Amino acid sequence: MTRRLLSAGFLFISSAAAAGGFQNGPQSARLLGLGGAATAYSRDASAIFYNPGILGHLDSLTHLSIGGMGTVRATSFLGADSRRETRQDLSVVPGGYLYLTHPISDRVKVGLSVNTPFSYNTKWPDAWEGRSVVRSASLQTVYVQPTAAFKVNDNFSLGAGFIYASGQLKQERSLGQYDDQRATARFEGRGNGIGYSLGMYGRTGEDLAFGISFRAPVTLKMNSGTATYQNIPALDAALYPASSKFTSQVELPSALAVGLADHMTERLLVTFDFTLTGWGRYDSLNFDTQTGPRVRSKRGYEDAMAFRVGGEYEVSKDLLVRAGVSYDESPVRDEFITPELPDGNRLGGSLGASLRLNRVMLDLGYSLDVVGQRTARVNRTQFQAPSIAGTYRTLVHTLAIGASYSFGSKN
Amino acid sequence: MQRFQPRFPVLIFRPLLRLALLPLAAGSLLSSCAPTQTEPTPSAGPLDVSRYLAVGDGYTAGFSDGGLTAASQEYSYPALLARQFARINPQAAFTQGLLPAGTGTGYLTLRELNALGIPQTSRVTKGRAVRSAYFVNPTACGGPDTTFLYAQAPSAPLSQNLGVPGLGLTQVGVAGLGNTANQNKTGAFNPYLERLLPLNDNRTYLQTVTDASANASFFTFFMGLGDALPYMLNGGECGAAPSGSLLNLNAKKVLDQLTANGRPGVIALVPSLQNLPFLRLGGKDGIRGQLTQGANPDSIYITSSIGNVVRPIDAGDFVLPAGLARLGRQETVALPGGGTVQARYGLSRRNPVSRRDVLDLNEFSRVNSSLIGLNTELERLATKVYKLPFVKLEDELFFQINTRISVNGVEYSAAPVRGNFYSLDLYSLTPRGNALLANAFLKTINKSYRANIPYVDANTLPTTARPQ
Incomplete structure (x- = not known):
């Protein structure tokens, strides 16, 4: 019932633009519980990634935080022509993170961030009605970011990081123009790219902190992807070579974020984030093949905003509980909704907790995002942009478990 | 899981992946929460389509x-x-x-x-x-x-x-x-x-x-x-x-x-x-121009239904598939005054596309x-x-x-x-x-x-x- 109410409210909001794209959930069990409002949150080592400026303000201990995440995107599709419902096959997107910070001096701190900020893994049933648009598609990325920060004074610090990103892309679709149901086109590529991250963090008095961060876009360059065509009839064997190389580029977006954190009471911290994600550069995904047909697909993403609010309450020295709410605008425009990633504006709620066990903090986080219903209308004469008409409804579950440890702490 | 093979930080990631197993297992439980959509009941409205x-x-x-x-x-x-x-x-x-x-x-x-x-x-x-x-x-x-x-x-x-x-x-x-x-x-x-x-x-x-x-x-x-x-x-x-x-x-x-x-x-x-293919293929937008072997497309000659005269092809004429298959073929043609001559079918006034091969x-x-x-x-x-x-x-x-x-x-x-x-x-x-x-x-x-x-x-x- 609640879900229905939520999505009803969503319909109302989502009329403007499409949401979150293939951004993974907040990259830390603590942040996940906090709804991802991270830009001014200085209690977690994940700050290296979300705002390198915070690193300069961490204490004089060495912090390690590691964890694993799992995201399930459950989408159902109701075909406008067939009037039939299709549910995506279950696919869990695995993720993980590692954050390590170390003080060099009181003013200079260094850190390393390894995480999985962007990914999707879409799997439709093999024989579903849109199989010639997409049968499965996935992207996995890993960001590695060595970072350094400098504390300018007690209230202000700056940080910067270098990003090395690697990723793997897979796509498979059926070639439905042939009678053989096994006729398949498959694309697979790996690539990497570089970028940077900048951030500043400041405090005004004891209660209020703010942060601004910018993460540069990254282009994953895939220089030797493989296009495979299987079970092509003899008549067209020359058109679709069994295997050929392709080059491609996957554009990962930039992010500009501003955040506030306020100690409302001694025990309650509230954080607020606004993020502008530069999805606009993801205009198309093209596979330039050496032989065989070129594959171009228009994405037409638009920059998207996200608002996140989180609260953290200190129950005791050994237990922290969190809750968060987020609203994530989709970068996917109405005319480009495809079954590859039928995204929509998202409204998310999250819960989390940290429990001290001896010297280790155990972190837990869970979020449920309700994705606004999207309706894909298709003009079949626009044959360059194949899609399938129908409505998509999606729920996104994210669960993260992590552990943090501080070397040299007294506890 | 197997699909995820980060090339770079494999060693660091192994413990993370192990940790990820727990959320994965929990994720499978949650998958039952996929939103359902009701399939509309097919209806013919006021129509009786039974016969x-x-x-x-x-x-x-x-x-x-x-x-x-x-x-x-x-x-x-x-x-x-x-x-x-x-x-x-x-x-x-x-x-x-x-x-x-x-x-x-x-x-x-x-x-x-x-x-x-x-x-x-x-x-x-x-x-x-x-x-x-x-x-x-x-x-x-x-x-x-x-x-x-x-x-x-x-x-x-x-x-x-x-x-x-x-x-x-x-x-x-x-x-x-x-x-x-x-x-x-x-x-x-x-x-x-x-x-x-x-x-x-x-x-x-x-x-x-x-x-x-x-x-x-x-x-x-x-x-x-x-x-x-x-x-x-x-x-x-x-x-x-x-x-x-x-x-x-x-x-x-x-x-x-x-x-x-x-x-x-x-x-x-x-x-x-x-626009039916058997006409369109041999129409002005079709492939007949490709069959003239480099010559001007107008150099296709047909036998007109009016007066049975031989004339250059018009944009409104359609060469039928049988004619397309034969177009440009070197053939021996009998001359009216006796004797024979070699002429390409449809590309010479002496060997025009026949009336049956053209609409x-x-x-x-x-x-x-x-x-x-x-x-x-x-x-x-x-x-x-x-x-x-x-x-x-x-x-x-x-x-x-x-x-x-x-x-x-x-x-x-x-x-x-x-x-x-x-x-x-x-x-x-x-x-x-x-x-x-x-x-x-x-x-x-x-x-x-x-x-x-x-x-x-x-x-x-x-x-x-x-x-x-």
Whole structure:
């Protein structure tokens, strides 16, 4: 019932633009519980990634935080022509993170961030009605970011990081123009790219902190992807070579974020984030093949905003509980909704907790995002942009478990 | 899990991945929370589609790849429509006069697609469902012609698919058109109608429709191309172009019967003739220009139907596939004054494209104006007289096919073979083409009758009805 109410409210909001794209959930069990409002949150080592400026303000201990995440995107599709419902096959997107910070001096701190900020893994049933648009598609990325920060004074610090990103892309679709149901086109590529991250963090008095961060876009360059065509009839064997190389580029977006954190009471911290994600550069995904047909697909993403609010309450020295709410605008425009990633504006709620066990903090986080219903209308004469008409409804579950440890702490 | 293989930080990641296992397991539990969407119940609105009657020619019969077979009949658009109707009302019965399983009246197979993309075909006569004796007319236009009798369908009740290949609107009043005794009456006998009727039945097609419609609750009407095709396929050399006034008159006669007692239905307006592939390929936008071997396209010479004169080709002329296959071939031509000369077919005034190999602009205009007139009349009848919905097949389907469409990721076009819409004879449709045609009817039905009938998924049907 609640879900229905939520999505009803969503319909109302989502009329403007499409949401979150293939951004993974907040990259830390603590942040996940906090709804991802991270830009001014200085209690977690994940700050290296979300705002390198915070690193300069961490204490004089060495912090390690590691964890694993799992995201399930459950989408159902109701075909406008067939009037039939299709549910995506279950696919869990695995993720993980590692954050390590170390003080060099009181003013200079260094850190390393390894995480999985962007990914999707879409799997439709093999024989579903849109199989010639997409049968499965996935992207996995890993960001590695060595970072350094400098504390300018007690209230202000700056940080910067270098990003090395690697990723793997897979796509498979059926070639439905042939009678053989096994006729398949498959694309697979790996690539990497570089970028940077900048951030500043400041405090005004004891209660209020703010942060601004910018993460540069990254282009994953895939220089030797493989296009495979299987079970092509003899008549067209020359058109679709069994295997050929392709080059491609996957554009990962930039992010500009501003955040506030306020100690409302001694025990309650509230954080607020606004993020502008530069999805606009993801205009198309093209596979330039050496032989065989070129594959171009228009994405037409638009920059998207996200608002996140989180609260953290200190129950005791050994237990922290969190809750968060987020609203994530989709970068996917109405005319480009495809079954590859039928995204929509998202409204998310999250819960989390940290429990001290001896010297280790155990972190837990869970979020449920309700994705606004999207309706894909298709003009079949626009044959360059194949899609399938129908409505998509999606729920996104994210669960993260992590552990943090501080070397040299007294506890 | 196996899909995730980060190349760079494998060592650091192993413990993370292990940690990730827990959320993964929990994730599988959560997957049951996928949002559900209710499938709408198919409904025909106020329509009773339980007793559907289809009236038409070869397109309605399911003629495909140059023949009618038991398999191609299963994929006729009326059969596909009936399948959708059955989803609304499982009691809805649709019996069409099927040929015995595995048989047919012969069909074309593909030998190869030549360099220009024209299918090279062979006719298969194996498994022909003939009965008793055949009749050969040695003096038929265009060479000897054999008339067979085909396996009969049960005639009581009459087939609900009254699609008859080769039938024109101009013939609906011809008595004995399906009478077994008329087998040797060339031009006044149709073996496809004969097999739907009892032996030696002298009913006209109009009477047949009248009798069958008494039991029908819904109809579709798609006629007209059957009048134009025989004339066009023979380059305008066999018989006369259909008379426009007779088309209009007979269309009204048939529709008067179909719409009797307020019976609902859908009236189809015929698609444009010049875009049927057998004309289009040899038309001004087709491939004929590529066949002139570097010479100016205007240097194709044809024999005009007016005055039998040899003249350069006009933009409005259509070279038929047989002519295209021969165009540019070096041939020995007898000179009028005696002696011979080598000349390329169609590229020399001495060896012009023959009248049978070209539908010239005058011939085309004769048949085209009749069909355009028929469309105008059908639209008038539908809106003014019967107040029934009509579907402009040109706008709703055939024109779109010319420029290519993508249906759920699969492209359909007018290209021979690869286009998956037109069959090998270059005018009739493949099973998938029939599905798209059925959907054009369904769209009109859904809109006009406020029905909610699911569409046919063309991509799940075979690309051809011939045995593979």
